[in-house]
Amino acid sequence: MSNDGQEQELGAEVVSGAVVTDDTLEITKAKYTNLCRELNMDSQTEEDGWAMYLDVRQRCVMEGDSLMWLCCCLFAACRRSSTPTVIGQDAVVRGNCVSLNNLLRCCQMSIYDFKTKIKQWCDMANLPQEFVNEIEVLDRKFSITFTLYKRFRNIFDKIFNCPPNEKRHSKYISLHANHANGKCSYIKLDDICWRLFLCAKNQKPSTTVDLVTSFNLMICCIDLIYNNVLAEKRTDLINPKFDGLPNNWTEVDFKANPHCILTYFCDMTEEAKAMKATTFREIMSSFFQTMTIYGHKDNMLGLLANENFERNLKSLNISYEQYVLSVGEFDERILSAYDASDHTNLNDQALxxxxxxxxxxxxxxxxxxxxxxxxxxxxxxxxxxxxxxxxxxxxxxxxxxxxxxxxxxxxxxxxxxxxxxxxxxxxxxxxxxxxxxxxxxxxxxxxxxxxxxxxxxxxxxxxxxxxxxxxxxxxxxxxxxxxxxxxxxxxxxxxxxxxxxxxxxxxxxxxxxxxxxxxxxxxxxxxxxxxxxxxxxxxxxxxxxxRLAWASNSPVWDMIATAPKPLPTHYDVNCDRTAGALQIFLRKVYLLGWLRIQKLCSELILIDKAPERIWHIFEHSITQKTDLMKDRHLDQIIMCAIYIYIRVSKLEDPKFSDIMRAYRNQPQAVNSVYREVLFDLNDDGQPKVTDIIYFYNHKYVPLMKQFAIDYLNMTPDVTGCKIKAADLLLSPHPSERAAQPKKVTQNHSLYVTQMPKNEIQQSPNQMVYEFYRSPAKDLQLMNEKVRGGKRMLSFGDEPGLGQLETKRINLPTHLSQIKAVMDDRESEPRDPK
CATH class of the missing domain: 1.10.472.10 (Cyclin-like)
Known part of the structure; x- marks a missing residue:
């Protein structure tokens, strides 16, 4: 059979793009135009966004509501444009002065959906890595704020109280509605406290790039508002059950001396107090100076006084709006505009x-x-x-x-x-x-x-x-x-x-x-x-x-260039004493590759000798066709090795789409691994990126087909039937070193370990219990030994074991630790042999 015929026979199915009709495109174009008119979009950004949408639509299937994808393309077009400001030569406004929350509102899109779709859009539109990084930072910053808001709600409700004459809700028609009454209500107190924190963290964004520091700043804001409530003698807003209240706070002659509440909510109190005395005071001083807030600058009180409260709330809203428009980020006031139950789709996965x-x-x-x-x-x-x-x-x-x-x-x-x-x-x-x-x-x-x-x-x-x-x-x-x-x-x-x-x-x-x-x-x-x-x-x-060590500028390629060819196999790098830097690196790569092959084969139900055969194909690509790894991902080569094994072996299933689906269940999986595979470099040196199926058909198969056919010894004859001879010898695969016993008690010698076969006791005093094998009496004996006479650990199905005396070992601690160790062991890939 010719090479072309072999490649066609081993090729993967190509997922075609959506068929676009003129009517469908016209409707979508009308939606896009209306969206741009509603947002008052400038013509250049509008053209850039539509061109991006058409390009992606040609190459990819865009499932779901087209308005969501239009939202993504328009956001990307806005974000990639910048507007110089009069502040200085280097100052720019990001996001084209379009509010992201306003964009989402016009597209009837939730923050959760946007976070999901925009990441997919980055893959489909092949947006530059700089933009992808910006999206990741945007997502992470919002995850930090969302996490802090959940803590804010908990802490705020412990300190403050909703008076009986107020409805305890916070759903507003507008985030910045006008309030005729100047008196601070419970809901308005919630508002000003959260907005003060948002403005404070944006005043010095370089000081709040992490979760811990941002949390400390938030506590400082709550602490300040708490002291202002005490100073105004608004006892109706104070939760009387809060432990941090001063003893005489309800008395008529009570004087508002500073009352610090940081110790009640901070696990790192000293660091929080240091922030309160330095960074937070500097931020507040700048707010007084720029008239962002009004009150007494010396002691930072009077913020909630009737003559200051409304203008403070309005000023903080205006200040925050200006910031959001200048950076093109989420309007985080939206978190306080809804009940916590309305954020069930949101999560802090990034943290x-x-x-x-x-x-x-x-x-x-x-x-x-x-x-x-x-x-x-x-x-x-x-x-x-x-x-x-x-x-x-x-x-x-x-x-x-x-x-x-x-x-x-x-x-x-x-x-x-x-x-x-x-x-x-x-x-x-x-x-x-x-x-x-x-x-x-x-x-x-x-x-x-x-x-x-x-x-x-x-x-x-x-x-x-x-x-x-x-x-x-x-x-x-x-x-x-x-x-x-x-x-x-x-x-x-x-x-x-x-x-x-x-x-x-x-x-x-x-x-x-x-x-x-x-x-x-x-x-x-x-x-x-x-x-x-x-x-x-x-x-x-x-x-x-x-991935990273296989980049084209990595020093590993200089070492590969001077190393004897082919590169050493796993068997060759198995010597601990004489291995050099390249050999040790390959040893780790081989182990990682083998574990991931095992995991994928298990998901795909490829049993018998399949993992070892796929392993050998994969190892050949590393040792003989090493350039396949340059600027590519190990998982890309593993998925291709699995599929070429399937095709050469004439298996009906799984399909390549099944492999990608199984890959998504691996802990390291990201969509870009199969959506963005380096194919080649253009004439100008820029990378040409394709999906994994195109890479497999046009790059991987031409290089690996002959070895796969020869190794698996499956040669199609002229009638199309396969002739199978005896299996070739299998290449040895890596294995992880044995796990060390883990001590799960502090005061007794109780360890949990994975027991090798034919393990024997090392001393006459040693007691061994094998989970799922040993009888219950062995566990009882071990309990008696640890406790000095009475049993401690149980299966949970015996009566009378729920009550423990004082000075005994903490039973839940032991069981959770033992279960964690055993769960880790059970989830580890097993040697198929």
Missing amino acids: RPPVTPLTRKQDLPAQPAMAGEKFEPVLNATNNVKQLSAFDRITEPTEYVKQAGDEVIAKLLKIIEDIKLKFLAKYPSGEAKSRFRLAKSFYYYLLDQILQAEIKNKPEFDLKRLLVQKISLDIFNITLMACCVELVLEAYKTELKFPWVLECFSISAFEFQKIIEIVVRHGSHEGCLNRYLIKHLNSIEETCLE
Whole structure:
């Protein structure tokens, strides 16, 4: 059979675009024109948006209401235009002075739908990465505000009270309706408090780029309004059940001295108090100076007085509207204009912990005792920060590290200072110095731990010489410091997401991924890195291995160019002692690829020898057709390997669409992986991007078809029937190292581990219980041993086990931790053999 015939036989089905009729297009055009008239759109932006819509419609199927897609194309056209202002040469207005909320209202589109559709639009319209990043920041900023609003509602209702003569609701016809009565009502109090926070965080946006700092600023705003309510003696608005009330607050001669409520709501009280005394006071001073608010500047009271309240509320509304129009973002006042129950479709997914990556699950600590409770982003963030803050007492290299000598330490400090200057120049926050200080403290701790562990295994070498050798590696110190910065930024839930830290310090993903395993190994010692932060590092490592390290400008390609051909297989890189940087990198890539192949095969119900055969096809693409990975994604090559196996094996199912559907169930899945695949470079050097099916048919099959046919030994004869000979030998695939036992009690030696086959007890005193296998009496015996006579752990189906005496081990803690470990084990891909 000819090559063309083979390629046609192995080709994937092409999903065609929608058939566009003139009538349908005319109706859509009329909708678009009316939308632009309603928004008073300028002609150039209107033309740009329509041209973008037509281009996407030619190439993609746009399901659903066309008005939603018109909303997306018009927003993209507005956002990509900018208008200079009279403020200065560099000052511009983003979003073409079109209110995003007004655009959504005209299109009858919810914020939830917009957030979903605009991300799809970015993929379909092949919008530049800069625009995609802006959308991600926009989404993340709104997620932070939405998360804070939920906390705001909870805190506000604990402090303030709705008088009996008022209706407790906040649904307005307008976000900025005029109010004839100057007296502050409960609803208006809610309004002015939330608007004060919105204006405050936008007054100095560089100080509120993360969740923790924004929360502290919000508490400062609530604290100020609370003190103003006390000063006005509005006892009808105060919740009498609030613990923070002064003792004599209801008395006639009560004098409004400052009453700080930060300690009642802040887990990081000192940091919040510092913000109240500095940043927040500066913001309020500027508001008084610009007459954004009226009252007594010295003590910041009088904001709610009858003569000031209405104009303060109106002024804050006007100030916020001007800001929103200038940046083209969501009008976040909308959150206070509806009941919380009306936001059920919205979520704070952008702030939730990462889905557990497939690799290195064995390094994850057990779930905390309260892991089953509802995830609370602010509490999670503050806990992460406190975890790292435990090391902020370390302000210089440890005594152990200093043994390297003054000259080496001076060089080390010079490297750290250079990194600091880069960070301060690029991190857009007034908190940059404190963030770097915390990262540096953790760096000193990790450096000490890593060096001690490294040198402990080499007692025959001179200590000082080894210290000098390790500390003198610039790239080691730079990547370690960058990793600590990334951990701090993630702990605070900053708007800046990885790989920002690589761009900040000019580090390649190939170099950065080397340090992650080291940090996880030594950072999890004594629990200094919790489960959340370790999962974050594991996700970052996978991102480097799957995509970033394969960029065309990555140093890995220089190493590949000088390496013997073909590249080493997994079997070749399995030696720990002699492997170089490229071999170690490939070893990690192979493991990642194998785990994802297993996961996809399981979803697609491809059993028997299919995973091993697909693995061998995938491995061949890495070792022999390495350029397939350049500026591409590991998952793209894996999906193509699965499909070529299916076609060569003459299987009816699954289809390529089934593979993409199964891929979406993987923890790392994003739509752009199969929507945007590099096909080639144009004459001007710009990348030509296609969908994965086009890439498979026109790039992958020509390079891989012969190997796939020869390897699987399935050759079609002239009648179209397949002739199958004996299977070829299967290539060995990677396997993860065994998980270490995890201690789930503090005061007793109780561990949970995955038990290998034929495991035997190591000592006569050791007791083993196998979940789902051992009889209940074994668990009872273990309980008695831990407690000293009475059982502690149960299956939950025995009577009389619900009551525990004091001084006993906390039963729910044990069970949740054990279940978390077992759940992780059960979700790990199994060796099909």
